[in-house]
Amino acid sequence: MSESTLIILVGTVLGIVCRVLLLKTDYRQYPTYPHGKIIHLALGVIASGLGSVLVATLLDKNYTAVTFLTLAASQFRDVRNMERQTLSNVDSMELVQRGPTYIEGIAMAFEGRNYLVTATAFLTGIATHFLHWYGGVLIGGLCILIATKYMSGRTVGDICVVRKGKVHFDGPNLFVDDILIYNTGLEDTKKKILKHGVGLILEPDNANGTVTFSNLGQRQAILHDVATILGVYRDSGEPSLVPLSKRDLDSGKLALFLLPLDQDADKAMAIVRRVPVLENAYRRPLKADVKPDRQL
Structure with missing residues (x-):
């Protein structure tokens, strides 16, 4: 040869x-x-x-x-x-x-x-x-x-702490812990949410994670992966039963409202931790060399 x-x-x-x-x-x-x-x-x-x-x-x-x-x-x-x-x-x-x-x-x-x-x-x-x-x-x-x-990069668990959150209503407003998700006045929808809803809170480790979670694409990727593995309690034409994410503007915490078929919160947390941090969404503001202007 x-x-x-x-x-x-x-x-x-x-x-x-x-x-x-x-x-x-x-x-x-x-x-x-x-x-x-x-x-x-x-x-x-x-x-x-x-x-x-x-x-x-x-x-x-x-x-x-x-x-x-x-x-x-x-x-x-x-x-x-x-x-x-x-x-x-x-x-x-x-x-x-x-x-x-x-x-x-x-x-x-x-x-x-x-x-x-x-x-x-x-x-x-x-x-x-x-x-x-x-x-x-x-x-x-x-x-x-x-x-x-x-070849595999960071996962969500590398940049934040994931814990359970309480799904509850205050009048027509739906909350996960103290973070407002949305409001609904339909009693039937409220009953379904309280029965099937699961809430999670993602607390970023630093400013890098906070800015990364401000990217809607990263948040949608998390919701999609959880729905893919645990299923989702909704069908087409039901906008009130859509998994959502909302951010606390003061603390930077991210609340996830989920409607999984398998309502195991521990499984949901494990899945969220393993979701990849998207290359196009990850930001590193702590790496920026930003210095205050010199006084004249």
């Missing part, structure tokens, strides 16, 4: 392994099985092939092969657009929607994982050239370990 063939073979195989390990269908049932997975596995084969072939062509001093990277970037942008369009179309049929911020984060993740696959195949190919096939497998395994470990 020639060296170029070995580089392409080892790099492609490790790249495909990387994509398989990064491709998981979880409680969101996305990507769908089997067709959604077939699409992304096929794109993973293309991505790993581009990365390994690039090494072989560069070693043959065929520097025009760098144009492969342009092809890869174009292909992966199409992946992001495809995911965005698909999820946006499906989202309109959800009782508790994901929201555009969550959708954009998912689409970004699918694009980024293809770049990780290409990088894994590329580095594996280089290691195979210098360290033979076992060296390539070792470096490829290390790349896969890094990709799987650091």
